[in-house]
Amino acid sequence: MKNCTRIFAALALLALMAPAAPAWAQEEDGYELWLRYRPVREAGVVTRHARSIVAPANPSPTVRAAVAELRRGVKGMTGREPGAATRPGAGTIVLGTPATLPAALVPAGMAALGPEGYVVHSAAGGITVIAANSDTGLLYGAFAWLRAASTGAALAGLAQRSAPKLQLRVLNHWDNLDRTVERGYAGESIWNWWALPDVRDRRYVDYARANASLGINGTVLNNVNSKPEILTAPWLAKAAALADVLRPYGIRVYLSARFSTPLELKETATADPLAPEVAAWWRAKADEIYRVIPDFGGFLVKANSEGQPGPQDYRRSHADGANMLAAAVAPHGGVVMWRAFVYAAENPVDRAMQAYDEFKPLDGKFAANVLVQVKNGPIDFQPREPFHPLFGAMPATPLMMEFQVTKEYLGYATHLAYLGTMFEETLRADTERSPGGLTVAQVVEGAQGRPGRPTGMAGVANIGSERTWSGSHFDQANWYAYGRLAWDPQASSRAIAREWAAQTFTREPRALDGIVAMMMDSREAVVNYMTPLGLHHIMGTGHHHGPAPWVADLERPDWNPVYYHKAGRDGIGFDRTAAGSNALAQYAPSLARKYADPRTTPEPLLLWFHHLPWDYPMPSGRTLWAELANRYDQGVAQAQALRAQWTALRPYIDARRHEDVATLLDVQVREAQWWRDACLAYFQSVSGRPLPPGVKAPPLPLERYKALQFPYAPGRG
Ligand code: BDP
Numbered sequence: 062m063k064n065c066t067r068i069f070a071a072l073a074l075l076a077l078m079a080p081a082a083p084a085w086a087q088e089e090d091g092y093e094l095w096l097r098y099r100p101v102r103e104a105g106v107v108t109r110h111a112r113s114i115v116a117p118a119n120p121s122p123t124v125r126a127a128v129a130e131l132r133r134g135v136k137g138m139t140g141r142e143p144g145a146a147t148r149p150g151a152g153t154i155v156l157g158t159p160a161t162l163p164a165a166l167v168p169a170g171m172a173a174l175g176p177e178g179y180v181v182h183s184a185a186g187g188i189t190v191i192a193a194n195s196d197t198g199l200l201y202g203a204f205a206w207l208r209a210a211s212t213g214a215a216l217a218g219l220a221q222r223s224a225p226k227l228q229l230r231v232l233n234h235w236d237n238l239d240r241t242v243e244r245g246y247a248g249e250s251i252w253n254w255w256a257l258p259d260v261r262d263r264r265y266v267d268y269a270r271a272n273a274s275l276g277i278n279g280t281v282l283n284n285v286n287s288k289p290e291i292l293t294a295p296w297l298a299k300a301a302a303l304a305d306v307l308r309p310y311g312i313r314v315y316l317s318a319r320f321s322t323p324l325e326l327k328e329t330a331t332a333d334p335l336a337p338e339v340a341a342w343w344r345a346k347a348d349e350i351y352r353v354i355p356d357f358g359g360f361l362v363k364a365n366s367e368g369q370p371g372p373q374d375y376r377r378s379h380a381d382g383a384n385m386l387a388a389a390v391a392p393h394g395g396v397v398m399w400r401a402f403v404y405a406a407e408n409p410v411d412r413a414m415q416a417y418d419e420f421k422p423l424d425g426k427f428a429a430n431v432l433v434q435v436k437n438g439p440i441d442f443q444p445r446e447p448f449h450p451l452f453g454a455m456p457a458t459p460l461m462m463e464f465q466v467t468k469e470y471l472g473y474a475t476h477l478a479y480l481g482t483m484f485e486e487t488l489r490a491d492t493e494r495s496p497g498g499l500t501v502a503q504v505v506e507g508a509q510g511r512p513g514r515p516t517g518m519a520g521v522a523n524i525g526s527e528r529t530w531s532g533s534h535f536d537q538a539n540w541y542a543y544g545r546l547a548w549d550p551q552a553s554s555r556a557i558a559r560e561w562a563a564q565t566f567t568r569e570p571r572a573l574d575g576i577v578a579m580m581m582d583s584r585e586a587v588v589n590y591m592t593p594l595g596l597h598h599i600m601g602t603g604h605h606h607g608p609a610p611w612v613a614d615l616e617r618p619d620w621n622p623v624y625y626h627k628a629g630r631d632g633i634g635f636d637r638t639a640a641g642s643n644a645l646a647q648y649a650p651s652l653a654r655k656y657a658d659p660r661t662t663p664e665p666l667l668l669w670f671h672h673l674p675w676d677y678p679m680p681s682g683r684t685l686w687a688e689l690a691n692r693y694d695q696g697v698a699q700a701q702a703l704r705a706q707w708t709a710l711r712p713y714i715d716a717r718r719h720e721d722v723a724t725l726l727d728v729q730v731r732e733a734q735w736w737r738d739a740c741l742a743y744f745q746s747v748s749g750r751p752l753p754p755g756v757k758a759p760p761l762p763l764e765r766y767k768a769l770q771f772p773y774a775p776g777r778g
Contacts, residue, residue: 088717091529094271094537095564098137098211110189110216111135112152113144117161122309123196127156127203130270134207151187154206156199158192166190170222174198177278177311178224181206183217197278197311204274212563223548226506229396229432229461229517230547231279231315232272233361234524238291243284244467244776246474247525247532252282258302265303268524269310275544279313281519285363285400287317289325292346301353313358315398316350320362320382321370333375334385347389359395360386361434361519366403379403379419380426387428396515398461399427401435401451404619411635411642412619413439417450421647425457432461432515437487439644440625442521443597444471444588445483447666450647452501453492456509459516462488462501462550466543467523469776470605471587474523474532476729477703477722478587479580481542481554488550493649502550518547533725534718537565538580555581572713579706582699588665590696590733594689595634595669598625599740604774607732608739611767626668628747632675633685634668645670675748687753689744693737694756700726700733739766 089097101107116128131154136142149155149166159167168180171194179193179202191202205221235243236250253262272280282300283291290296304314323329323342333339350357364371364382372382383399390397404415420433427433433455438446442465452460464484471478488502499508507516520543523531531537541561545552555577562576591608592599599610599622613623627635637644638657645653656662659671664680667673677685704726711719738759745752746763759766 087715089715091534091537091718091721092267094530095541095561096134096207096270096274097564098134098207100140101138101211101213101568103213104139106216107135107210108139108141109152110187111139111143111154111210113146113154115146115149115153115155115157117157121196123200123311124156126270126273126309127191127196127200130200130207131203134210138210149184149186149188153187154189154191156191156203158194158196158199162190162192166192168192168222174222174224177201177276178222179205181209181219181221183219189216189219200273200311201276208274208560208564212560213568225276225548226550227516227518227547229279229358229398229515229519230275230277230544231281231358231398231517231519232277232466232522232524233281233285233317233463233519234522235284235286235467236282237284238288238296242525242776243286244465244469244521245523245525246467246776247523247530247536248527249525251524251526251530252299252303254296254299257299261302261306264526265306269307269312271530271540272312272544273310275541276548277544278311279315279358280307280522281315281317281361281398283317285317285361286367286369287319287363289319289322291316292318292322292350293326294349297350297353304354304356308356313356314354315358315361318360318362318386319370320364320372321374322346331375332370334372334377334382335375340385340388343386343389347393347395351393351395357390357393357395359390359397359430361398361400362386363400363402365405366400378423378426380423383431383433384426384428387431391428391430396430396432397428398432398434398517398519400463401433401449402441402463406617411637411644413637414642414644414647417454417647420451421454423458424455427458429514432459432517434461434463434517434519436463436465437484440597442470444478444584444592445486445595445665446597447669448487448490448492448501450644452504453494453499453509453649454647456494457511459507459510459514460504461517461519462505463519463521464543465521466539467521467776468536468539470600471584471591472729472732473606473776474536475725476587476732477533477535477579477726478539478584479535479542479554479558480539480584481546481557482581482584484542484546485554488546491652493652500551505550518543518550520544520547529721534565534722535580535583538562566718567713569713572710575706575710579703583703586696586699586703586733588696589692589699590736593692593696594664594685595666596626597669598622601771601774604771604777606771606774607769608736608743608766610740610743611763627672628744630747630749632673632677633689633744633748634672635670636672637670641672675750684753686744686748686750687756690741690753690756693741697730697733697737700730704730735766739763742766 132142146153159171176195177198179198181202184190193199240250242250321332324332329338329342363369365373383397387397401416401420404412435449435451439449490501491498538561542557545557558577558580601607601609610622613621615621618624656670675686679688742759742763
C-alpha cells in the first residue's frame with residue numbers, strides 16, 4: 062500500500078514536471094491532421110469570444126459547414142460548444158456577407174476581397190466578425206479564426222484580411238480506377254471507386270474540411286495517365302457523387318482526360334483535334350458532364366508525354382489540342398489545364414530543354430480558358446532543380462505551377478523532408494525577365510499576363526487511405542504547406558511550418574522551435590545524401606527508390622542516371638552551357654550569363670549546369686571530389702541530427718506519434734547512409750581516385766549495392 066502511494070506521488074510529480082499541455086498523455090494516430098482542436102490553456106478567453114454564433118438566416122450547406130466547424134473547434138479547445146444566437150453581442154461570432162450583416166458590422170473594403178477572401182476582425186462590444194463576399198469566403202474565414210484560436214493568437218484584437226492570390230488551387234490525384242495510386246505511398250486511393258456512387262465514405266467530408274481549411278478549391282480525381290472509362294456515364298456518376306460531397310466546402314471536381322478517349326471508346330474514327338466529329342464529341346461529352354456535375358472544373362491533360370496520346374499523333378500542336386477541349390468546356394465556364402511535362406523518345410535534345418522548345422513558340426496561341434501547367438523544374442520533381450525556364454518566358458499564356466507533394470524522388474513517405482522550403486525556393490527564384498526582377502511566384506500570380514486570365518497552382522497529392530492520410534505524420538506538413546502556398550505563393554515556409562506544427566503537435570515554444578528546426582533542415586539533408594551540388598535523377602530505375610547512379614543499360618538515353626551525371630575519369634556534371642547542350646540559353650540573358658561560369662553559378666546547382674574536373678577548386682578550398690564526399694557525409698550527419706532532435710522532443714509529443722516518427726527516422730538514417738555509401742563507391746570507381754582524406758570507405762563493394770533489387774516497391778501505379 063505504502064509503495065503504491067509512493068508510486069502515485071512520483072507519477073504526480075512527473076506529471077507536474079511535464080510540459081503544460083496534457084496532450085502527450087493521449088495517444089493519437091494522426092487522422093485529425095492539423096484540425097485536432099485540443100484543449101488550449103487560454104480556454105477561458107476562447108469561450109469568452111465564442112459563446113454563441115450568429116449565422117445568416119437560411120444558411121447554405123457551406124455556411125452550415127462553417128458553423129459546424131466553429132462549434133467543433135471551440136468545443137474541442139474549451140469543452141463548451143457555442144450556442145446559436147440571432148443578434149450580435151458580446152461573445153458572439155457573427156458570420157455574414159455585406160448582404161446579410163448588419164450595416165454597422167460590414168468591414169470597409171469588402172470589394173477588394175474578391176469572391177473568396179475574408180475578413181476576421183474584432184469589432185466593438187466584444188463581437189467577432191467573419192465577413193466575406195461568398196459563403197465559401199465565410200468558411201475560409203471560420204477556419205482562419207480557428208487557426209488563430211488554436212495557435213494562441215490574441216482573440217481580442219483580430220484584424221485579419223486575406224484573399225487568395227491564385228484562382229485555381231488544385232490537388233492532382235494520380236489515382237487509378239483500380240484504386241492504386243501512381244507514386245502514392247499512403248495506401249490505396251481514398252476514392253473507393255468500386256463502392257461509389259452509392260457509398261459516400263465519411264472520410265470524403267474530412268478530406269474536404271482539411272482542404273477547405275487551407276483554401277484548396279479544386280481536386281483532379283484521377284491519374285494524369287488517364288483511362289477512357291473515366292469519361293463514361295458510370296464513372297461520371299461516381300465523380301458526381303464526390304462532387305456533391307465536396308461542393309459545400311468550395312471544392313470543384315476536375316478530371317484527367319485521355320486525349321484519345323472518343324477513338325478508344327469507338328465513338329469516333331479518329332482523335333484528331335481538328336476533325337469536326339472529334340470536336341463535336343467533346344462538346345457533347347462536356348454537356349453530359351455538366352448535366353451531372355454543374356460546377357465541374359474542367360480537364361487536366363497529359364498529352365504526347367511518356368507514351369500518352371495527343372494532338373501530335375495527328376501532326377497538330379499542343380495548342381490545337383488544348384483549344385479544342387477548351388472550346389467544349391468554355392460555354393460552361395470550365396478550364397483546361399494542359400501539362401507542359403513533355404519529352405519525346407526520338408528527340409536527342411537535352412531532356413531539360415524539350416518542354417521549352419515545344420511550348421515557347423505557342424505563347425499567345427492558347428484559348429482564354431487554357432492554363433499551361435508547368436512542373437517546378439525542367440526535369441522531374443528532383444530533390445533540387447533550378448526553376449523551369451518556361452516561367453517568365455511565356456508572357457501571353459497563363460502558366461500554372463505544378464509541385465509534387467508526394468515524395469517520389471525524396472524518400473517516399475519514409476524520409477522526413479519538409480517541402481515548404483523547396484516550394485519556396487522555386488517560387489522566390491528571380492526569372493530576371495523584368496528589369497526590376499520577376500519571381501516565379503509573380504509569374505504564376507499573373508504579373509505578366511492580361512488581367513482576367515486564370516491563375517493557378519497544382520500539387521500532386523500525397524493523400525491515401527492510411528490513417529495518417531499522407532503515410533507519415535510529417536508528410537501532412539507537405540499537404541499543408543502546398544495549400545498555404547497556393548493561397549499565397551509569397552508566404553514564408555518557416556512561418557507555415559510553425560503554424561502547422563503548433564496545430565499538429567504542440568504549442569510549447571521550446572518544442573515548436575525544435576520541430577521547426579528539424580523541418581527547415583530536412584529537405585537539404587535529403588539533397589545532401591541523395592543528389593548534392595546539382596546532381597539529379599540518379600535514383601533506382603522505375604520505382605525511384607534508393608541510389609542507382611550506375612544504371613546505363615536502359616533503352617532510352619535519358620532514362621539512365623549516367624545521362625544526367627556524366628561522371629567519368631575527367632570529371633562529373635551535365636554541361637548545359639553553350640559548350641554543351643546550351644539549356645542555359647532558355648533562361649533570361651542576364652541569368653544565363655551568370656550561370657555560364659561555374660564560379661558565378663550557385664553551388665547547389667553547380668553540376669546541373671557544368672561538367673567539371675574532379676580537381677576543380679571549390680569555394681570551401683576543397684577539390685570538387687572532396688566536396689562531393691563531404692556533402693554525402695554531411696547528409697548522413699544531418700539525418701542523424703534529425704533523429705537526435707526528435708529524441709529530445711519525446712516529453713512533448715504523445716507516445717504513439719513520437720514512436721511512429723522515431724521509427725521512420727531510424728529508417729531514414731539507415732537509408733541516408735546507404736545512399737552515401739553506394740554513391741561514393743560508384744563515383745570513386747568511375748573517377749579512379751582514392752577517397753579524399755578523412756572520408757570513410759563504404760563498407761561494401763560496389764557490386765553489392767548494384768545487386769539490390771526492389772521489384773515490389775510501391776507507387777508504380
Ligand atoms: C514522373 C512520374 C510518372 C508520372 C510523370 C508525370 O515518374 O509516374 O506519370 O512524372 O508527371 O515523375 O506525368
